[in-house]
Amino acid sequence: MSENKRIGIASFDSGRGNTMKIIFPKVEEDCLSKYYRFNPKSYKGSKYSKYLNKFYKDRESWNAICPKIEEGRSFESYLKIDGLNTQEEKDVFAINKLNNDFFGIAIHHSGNGGLNTMKKIQNDHINGDNQRADISYHFGVSLSGEVLEGRPIGIKGAHLTKYNTGIIGIVFLADFKHDWWDVDDDMSKEALQSIITLIKALKEQFPNIGTLGGHKEWKNNTDRTCPGEYGLDYIKALRKELKLKSPKETGNG
Template sequence: MTLINVNLETFIRTTINQKHNVIERHKWGTKTPVANKLVKDWNFDSIVLHHSGNDGKTDPVEIEQYHMTKKGWDDVGYHYLIHSNGTIYEGRKIFHKGSHVAGANTGKIGILLMGDFDEQWWDVDDNLSKTHLAATNRLIATIKSQFPHSIRKLGGHKEYLPNKGYSCPGNQVMDKINEMRKKHGLSKP
C-alpha cells in the first residue's frame, strides 16, 4: 500500500467521523482489535444495513464483547453502530474488511442500527425512530460522497445472503429500504 492510499484512507475516515461526531473506537472500546489479523479492504461497492436482532443490544461495549469473546472475531464486525438517539459509534475502522456478511464481506461497509426491528408476536421490539433513520440516512449520504464512483448498492443483510433465511435488518428497516435506495440513488444488491 502506498503512502498516498494510507493518507486517503485516513482522510476519508476522519472526514466521516468528524462530520457525524462519531465516537471513535478508542474512546468507547474495551478490547484491543487483533490488528495483525485484520484484512485491508477499500474497494467498496455496497452498504449493508443490520440490526441487533432479538437480543436488541444497544451498547457498543456489549456488542464488542459478543463479537470478540463469544464469536472470536478480531474486532467488532460492523464499521458503524448507530444508537436510536442518533449517536454514531465507530466499529471496525473503515479500511478493514468487516465481519457482517458471512463469506461475502469484501467491498461492503456494515452499518448496525442498534435495536430489534423485526416485529414478532412473542417479543417486545424497538421502534425505528425518526432520529435513528435520519442518522442512518446522513451517514449513508456521507459515505456515498466519499466513495462516489464505487458505492452503488444499499441492502439489508438478508438481501446479501438470500438463501440463509435471515430476517436482519428486520421488517421495520426493510419497510424503509426502498425509499432509502431511491433517496441515495443506490440499487438493490
Template structure:
C-alpha cells in the same frame, strides 16, 4: 440506406442539419468508447435530467498525446487504472479532450462520473489529456471543450445556467493545472467558489480523524486546531456535519490483526443487532456496543466487533471497525462492503427518523470520502444469507432508499 421507405426521412434530416449548421459552424464529433477499446463498465449509475456543473480536469500525463493511436492508448490506460487500482466502476470522466483534435466518450452523457466526489451526481467531468500546469492546451482542444459544453446544453444534459469549475475548486489538488485553470477562468460560466462548500461536505470526515488523533496524540494539536477552525467556518451557515463517535467512546478492546480494504467498496449491508430493548441514552448504547464486541470476539471468534458502524438510539453513530477495514457481518460480502448495524430489534417497528437519517448521512459521507462507490448497491442482511436481519420493518424501510436493489 438499406430501404427506400426511409429515404425521404433521411433527406429531411440532412436538410434540417444543414439549416442547424450555418456556414462556418462545424459539428462536434465524439469518438465512441469502442474507438479506444473501452472495457465494459460495472453497474453505471444514471443521472436523470440536466446537471448544474461542468468540472474541468487534466490527466496529468507529462507528455500528453498527439496521434490518435497515442491518445487512445492513453485513455485505455486511464480506464485500466481507474477500474483496477482506484476500484471505480469505469473510467472516471464523462469525456476526454485529446491532443489529436478529437473528443472521446468516457462515461458519456447521462451517467454519473467518478471525478469530483461531492459533485459526481450533479456534473459532467471533462478531462484534457496531458499536464497543463505550465502551458495551456492547444486552441483546438480548448474549442473542442467549448463545443462539447454547448452540445451538452443543446442535448438537455446540462442546465443553461450551469457553473464551470476547475477540479481544484472542489478538493485539495493542483488539477487541472495552473495554465489550464487560468484559461477556463476567462470562460463565461466559470465561477469563483472556495473550498467552503467542499469542506462542508467532508468536515465530518475530518472530524473523525481529528477526534481520534487528539485523544491519542498531542503532537499534532496545531494542525488539528486548524482543521477545526476551517470546519467551523465551513459549517457556520448552519449546516450540521455528521459526527462519528470514536471506538474509545464505548471502550473498545483492540482488534486482532484487522484486514484493510483498498479503494471504494460496492455494497452497503444493513443489519439490526436484535437486542429487544435497544437503547436511548449514551450510557446504555455504549454498554450495548461493548457487549456486542465481547460476544463477537469471544463466542464468535471474530477479530473485532463485526460491524463497520453502529447507529444508536441516542442519536449518535458509533465507529465499529470504521472505514477502510474489512468487517465480519456478511460472509460473501465482507471484503467489498460497509456493514451498518442499527442497535435494537426492528422486526415490528422501524428505527426513529433520526436514526434513519443518520444512516443516510453516513452512507453519503462514505461516498464523499472515497470509501464507497457512487454506484453502490444497498442490501439488507437477509439478502446475503438465511436470516431475519435487519428485521422486517427496517428492511421494508431501506427498500424505499435509492440504491436498494432486489437480488
C-alpha cells in the same frame, strides 16, 4: 494506583504491604495505528461529512478494546498505511484505494439479544461463539441518532456470510424484527436522519458505492431474518431516497 494499558496490567497497594496486579482487557491506544480509520474531516469530506462530524463518535468514545488478532480470527486489511505520517497522507492514499474496493453497504439490526450498545456487541463478537477479531460492523447507529465508529473502515468486515469484500457494514442498535412475544423497537427520526447523513458522507468519500441492502438481501445470506421485515421496509425507502440499487439489481443478491 498505576496503569500500563499497553500490557493490560494494573497494580496497586493492597494496604497490607503487598502489591497486587490485575490483568484487564487492553483499552485502545495505538493498536490501530497501522489501519485506516474513517475520517469525516478528510479532504474528500464535503457537506454531509462535515455535518456527520458533529455527532460522530470514534471507538475511543465507547471504550473499545483492541482487536484480538490471532489465527482463525479474520482481520484482513484492504491496504497498508505504514510509513504514512500525516492524516492527510493517509486520507489521500486510503480513500483512492478504498474507492476502488467499496461498492456496497449492508444494513443490520442488533436484534433481540440485548446487544444494544457497541461495547456489548464487541464483547459478544470477540468472546462469543463466533470468535471474531473485533466488532464485525464498521459503524453503529443508535436510536438517539449517534453514529459510532466500529471496525476500522480499512479492514474487511465480518458482518455477512462469505460476502464481505467491498461491503461496508452498518448496524442499527435496535431490534426491528417485530414479534408479539418480545419487546421490539420502532425506528426513530434521529436514527433515520443519522443513517442518511452517514451514507451520504460515505458516498462523498467513496462515490463508487452504488448498492444498498439489508443483511438478508445479500448473496449467501438470504436465509437470514436481519434486519427484520420492519427494518427492511426502511431500507427500501432509503434506497429510493438515496438513489441506490438493491443487491439483486446489481447481481449481488
